[in-house]
Amino acid sequence: MGNPISFYKKAGASVLFFMVLFLAFPGPCPAGVDNRIYAGLLKKHVFRGRVDYDGFKQDEKRLDEYLELLSRTDLESLSRSGRFAFYINLYNAATIQLVLTEYPGINSIKEIGSFFSGPWSRKFISLNGRKLSLDQVEHDILRPFFKDPRVHFAVNCASKSCPALLNVPYEGKTLETQLDDQATAFINDPRRNTLRGTTLFASRIFDWFREDFNDNPLGFIRQYARGELKENLDGGKEIKLDFLPYDWSLNR
DSSP states (O other): OOTTTHHHHHHOOOHHHHHHHHHHOOSSOOOOOOOOOHHHHHHHHHEEEEEOOOHHHTTHHHHHHHHHHHHHGGGGOHHHHHHHHHHHHHHHHHHHHHTTTTTOOSSSSSSOSSSSSGGOOOEEEEETTTOOOOHHHIIIHHHHHHGGGGGGGTTTSSTTTTTTSSSSOOHHHEEEEEEEHHHHHHTTTTOOEETTTTEEEOHHHHHTTGGGGTOOOHHHHHHHHHHHHHHTTTSSSOOEEEEEEOOOOOOO
């Protein structure tokens, strides 16, 4: 989840370019995606959504190796769900790689870059001979092509208020379950969404990307609410929606 507001105001790259990129650039990498390196790194360095950046720093070359493998992937060989999973993994792994370029000298991903160019606009992600930014992966590929609001609970912006980073890679064959689980976990986490009286204080993700939730974030939240939260939301009272401050400090 990158810089959500300003990106729309300065959207730049050709839509046609990203349509072509999304569809395919066959490369020398064999069909499918081998996520074993990434799986090992996540299992070793991610604990209940928190990231051990010191550990990742020691394994930085392995992370670079994984991203190099992704950069040569034949996207045409992947199913739609396989491509969706591919871009989520690309975004998350690249975000960790970006943090490591400045770590341990930063306390927030927002400290990377300058006033005129933030971390999400930096073009450092290699993909089939092109260089992309995190903003481009999220806003030019993931959101418009897959049109699934659950993506906001899968991509991770290396910050405490972000949805937890899953400690296994996303895979096409299990993607539906993974996305549902992530959405459910995030919405039922009282640190991110909490009901006080008749006001639901929700994550600012639901405000920033309101249109992705059909301009009805409360309806989406109700869909994935469980237990006491669901009972209270469905209790017949008119629920007002407000938004919590966003903590951009590193999710370490």
